[in-house]
Structures are given as structure tokens and as C-alpha cells.
Amino acid sequence: MLSRTADNLFWLARYVERAENLARIIDVASRLATLPSAFAGTSNEWEGAIATASCEENFYAKYDKATRENVIEFLVAGETNPNSIRNCLEIARTNARAVRTALTTELWEIINDAWLKIQNVSLRDIRDNDLGRFLGFIKDMSLQFDGAAYRTMLRTDHYYFERLGMLIERADNTARLLDVKYHVLLPDAEPVGGGLDYFQWTSLLRSVSGLTSFHWVYRETVKPWLVADFLILRPEQPRSLVSVYSSINQFLNMLAENYGRQGPSQRIARATFAKLGNTKIDGLFQSGLHEFLEEFLSENNRLGDALAEQYLQ
């Protein structure tokens, strides 16, 4: 297939996934913000949201303070935010439109419908009345897209590149979410297991639709190291780093098999996956969760670059 087509499919899936993650970030922040300040302490959830979306620089260039209004405006449709939900959809559609011929009708219609719809929603309405419905619409769009890709795309390299885009974005998001929460939001003075922790970590689980499944896996109350274990090392959790990398490996292997040759991206992905497999959560906390996540994020980026160089250019 054309390198450009692979590139468009890859980024189409990445931006759909990114839009969903942004919706989840806003969802978590607004949930935490409803807590009595006794629980939320001095932390500002909306600052956390900006940090998780990693757009501090752009955000504070425009606003002094991370208030609910500012953050929602910025993350949903901020004009100076290249990664706003609206812009993610715009970019996703641009990529989709460039590869209409490589998409199934279902995939195209989901993206095109969502794009048409978002043209007509008013920011004020979202902020004041309809935030929940809007976030639901974005999550539904992403679920539909994912499902349609799974159900309608031929299992050829088209599909592999689409999946790889979604997975690399997802790994990035999970790691970032953990990193920001761990780093910024756990106050030193708060005793572990206290009220604040509990809400912070359960919200984190909610943000990946993992609260219920956490209990299925662990059968005990939510504890920070178990949350980290769940989102990093548990193969059952589809958003965990290990599970995402297992899939990444699988699709990269299929590509290598199809094309009859391996390259740097296969090697990088294998190394990262092996490293995750050799990690225990206790060791991880000792050596520093933050350092681990930072390194993971940079390896994940390196994989994206290698993939681009090997296939997409």
C-alpha cells in the first residue's frame, strides 16, 4: 500500500483515540471537582486535566488560571490548542478523507457524522448544560469507530496500521495519566488509604472504564500500587501498558510477515514488551514510578518515529 495511505490510517486512529482520551480527562476532572474541598484538598483538578493532556504551555499562554470554564473551552475547542477535541476530529476527518478509498463505508460515516455534528454544537451549551452528553458523544464515536474497524476492515496491512495508531496513542495516554496523577495529585501529607487518595485513584480507574473490572481482578479495595499494577502490568486490562504492547507486537509481527522483513520498529516494540514482562510492581515503586513512566513515554515515542521511518514515509 501507499506509504501516505498507511500514514493517514495511522494518524486517523491516533486522533480518534486522542479525542476519546481528552473526553475522559475532562470527565475525570469534573467528577473530582464535585468533591467537597475537604477531600480535594488544595489541589486543582482542572490544572491536573491540563497537565494530563500535556498542553500546559499553550494553555497558560492564553489563560492565567485553570478554571472549569477555561479548561473545558480549551480542551473542547480552544483555538490555540492544536489538540482540542474539535481539532482532533478535524484532523481525523482530514486523514479519513485523504484515504476514503482505504476505509470501509462504516468507518467513514462514523467520522464524517461526528465531524458534521461537532460543527453544530455550541461551546457555551457544552459548558453550561450539556457537558455529560457531549463527552458521551465523543466516547460513543470512538467506541463505534473502534468497533467498526474491528468488524469491517479487511485483515490486511490497512488494518494493522490503523490498530497501531490507536495502540501507540493509547499507551501514551495511559502512561501520561498515571504519571500526572502519581506526581501531582498525591499530597505527601495525606496518609495512604485516606479519603483523598481513594477518590483520586478511583477516578483514575473510572477514566479508563476500569473501576468495576479492577474489583473483578483484585477483589479488594482500591490501593495506589494496585491501580498502578492494573494499568501497567495486568494483561487482562486492555488499556494496560503490557496489554497494549502485546497487541503492538502482534500487529508489527503481522506486518513483518506480510512484507517478509523486520526492522527497527519490531525490535523496539519487542524490547519494550520484554521489559514490561520482567517488571514487578514492588520493584517499580522502589526504583521510581515516575522515572519508569518517563522512560516508557520516550520509548513509545521512539517506536512512533521508527514506525514512521520504516513504513510511513
Next chain:
Amino acid sequence: MATIFDEMRGTEGSIRPVYQKLARWFEQTPPEVLANRFAEAEAFFRRIGITFAVYGDAQGTERLIPFDIVPRTIANGEWLRLTKGLEQRVRALNRFIGDIYGNREIIRAGIIPEDLVFQNPAFRPEMMQFRPAGDIYVHIAGIDIVRVDADTFYVLEDNARTPSGVSYMLENREAMLRLFPELFAQHRIRPVEDYPDKLLACMRSVAPKTATKEPNVVLLTPGQYNSAYYEHSFLADKMGIELVEGRDLYVRNNCVYMRTTEGPMRVDVIYRRLDDEYLDPLTFRPDSTLGVPGLMSAYKSGNVTLANAVGTGISDDKAIYTYMPDIIRFYFGEEPLLNNVPTWRCREPDALKYVLDHLNELVVKEVNGSGGYGMLVGPHAAQAELESFRAKLKAHPEGFIAQPTLALSTVPCFVNSGLAPRHVDLRPFVLSGADRIEIVPGGLTRVAMKEGSLVVNSSQGGGTKDTWVAE
């Protein structure tokens, strides 16, 4: 102005045979049902994203082309007559272009004035003494036809560069099949769905000798901001070929390759929807980022076929158009089966005088214009517009032709008040391969949606409808 011929009611008012079932059906179907189907049609087109861009329109970057639900119907006999004329005309176009870039017999015979060719902006000296595969230049032609009475069809213009609109022909049929299956059950309509297969076969038939048995055909698009991008992606999809942009291709050792995830892959035939001047920055516009550096040299080495060939725009020229009947006689010794609209060449002093004296009755067109831009419709023009055209004509008479304001035929259209006649034209698509000419029955019918209007261009509010050739 002559009486207007309505394709359903003729000039007498009684329903012509080919429309009888259709008229009855529309009469018997309650208006709410029609209105519903009409709304469904609109939703269908928006959903599949069939849009076009209008240049010079800031907000409406993507617009739907209005679609009318009443099919335009042509009787099979009429159609067969038309196709004979179209074939003759397109064969003549290919001969003419080959001659112009070859031995120039038609110029030496004094049929066509030299300056019309050599000073034409669409003339490409790079093509001289080069013969494309199969001697075919115009692989895809869109010949615009208008009808003025029961027996007379005229050619309004020849589009031999990169004619567009065929996707509307196909999608219009698709929409009609979905919305009005019962109508198709009552009629025997010749199918148009195999156009993409025929196009692909045509492209393969002109592959260079260096190509393998399965030539690699690609469609080259300027990209998704082009007004016809939808059509490009649609056709590539239906043909099962890659839709490429200039940056996907490169030339090495005079061969064209495309960049794929598995490395370079050789390209044999390029169905290009990119104008000549953007094709190759080394030969034409150096600032073009849409083209492929070195493409012309690969082309002239015979390692790749471009469809349509470079330099075919010469025959789109409206001054050359006026010579088409002579061109047909010159090469084939036959009388043209399809006539031109009577046309005044403003470059000729007598004609110019007539045109200036009758400006408010005539349609004046720029010889190099297209898409209805830069055109004067005399009877509908304000005084100021007439005067400005008068000045232009006097300054550059050679830049214009003039035609009588034709009584274009009308067909019934679905409007708020029910069915009402609107003016139409027809663009059939003619495919010329190495061994045969193919014309899919029908073509694209464009409608002037405004009552009384004669301008059918989509860029100026025209719409489209399905075109039936009924057996």
C-alpha cells in the same frame, strides 16, 4: 427566441412516449411521498460525503450539489444516434491532436489558422514529435450536448483535458435505485454501473510496452482540497487502484515509482486529474508542489502513459471548437453527425460586427474559459455588464466567441409546487482505448435549478439528475 422543447411534453403538450410511465407514476404518487424521498436523497448525498468545493467561496468550502429526483429520459433510438456522432467526434479529436503535434497536415492544408494553434496557451511544444501509446490522446472525453428540439442535438463544448462529473452520474443512479426501486421495475434502463470497469480496461489497453501483463494503473489527484477530490477518490475506489498525490510518486532512470510501505513500486499508467502545468515542475510550472519532478521525461521515454495526454487542452479551446466540423471532414471525408451550435468567431471582423450589434441576444464566451466563468448571457445581462463586454470584445476580439441564446430543452424537475420544467444539458463520457471506443449509456445531466435560467454549472447553482436511456 424559438419555442422551448420540453423533453416530457414536447412543444405540443402531450406526453412523449418515452416519458409516459414516468409521468403517470409522478402523477399518482402523493406529494408527501415525493417530498420524503427528496429529503432522503439529500441525506444520502450528505452522508456519503459527495461534495464539491467552490473556488472563491470562503465559508462554503464543501457544498452539496443539488440533486433532482425526476430522471431525465432519453429513448434508446435517440441515444444510438447520439453515440454515433460522439464516436466520430472523439475519433476526430484524437486525430487532430496527433496531427497538431505531428505533421500538422491540417495547418498546411489551410483548414486551421496557424496562430490559433501555436499561440494557444494550451499548446505544449514538449509534445511535438512524440507519439503516446496507441496514438490516443483523449482517453476520457466529456462532450457537452444540448438539445433544442425533438431531432436536434448540438455539441456545446468539448472537454478533452480532465473532464469531471462522472461520479455524479454514478451516484445519482445509485441514489435513484435506492429511493425509487419501483420505477426501475417498470422501465428497462440501460445500466451505467460498469463505467469504472470500462475505464480501467481503457487505461490498461494503453499501458506502455514495458509494463507487465497486469499494468499498475494509478489515479493522480491534486489532493483533497481540489474541488473534484470526491470524484477522484470515488473512481480510484471503484477501479480498485491507488489514489496518489504527486509526493507519492518519484522518477528514477526515467521510470515512475510510487512509495509504498513495502518500498518502491513501478507505475505504468497514470490517470491524472491534475492540469498540464502542474504535472512536472522541471518542465512546466517550477513552483508546482503537486506534480512529480521528471514525469515528462519518463513519459516521453515511453515508460509511463498519461491519460489524458499532455496538451489535449488545445481542443477545449472554443475557437478551435468552431472548426470541429471542418476537422471531421478533413480527416474522415465524412459529414459531422453531430453539429456545433452556430458560432461567431469574434476574431473575424464581419462576425465581430454582427456580435457587437446583437450583443443583447447572444451568449459570449472566452475561448479559454471553462465552468461558466467569464461568460456573458446577453438577454439576462444588465446594461453595465453588456458595456463591459463590449469593451473587452473590441480590445481582444480573438479571445471570444459568440453563440445565439439557445432554447435549451427543458425536463420536469421536482420543486415546491410540484413538477416544473427546467433547462438542462448533457455530458456523456466517451472512453477511447487502444482498440475501441466505449460510451456508457446516459451521462451527466446538469440542470439550471432556477426557473428560466440557462446556466447549469455546479459552481453557479446548477444541479444534477439521473439520466436514463430507456429501451
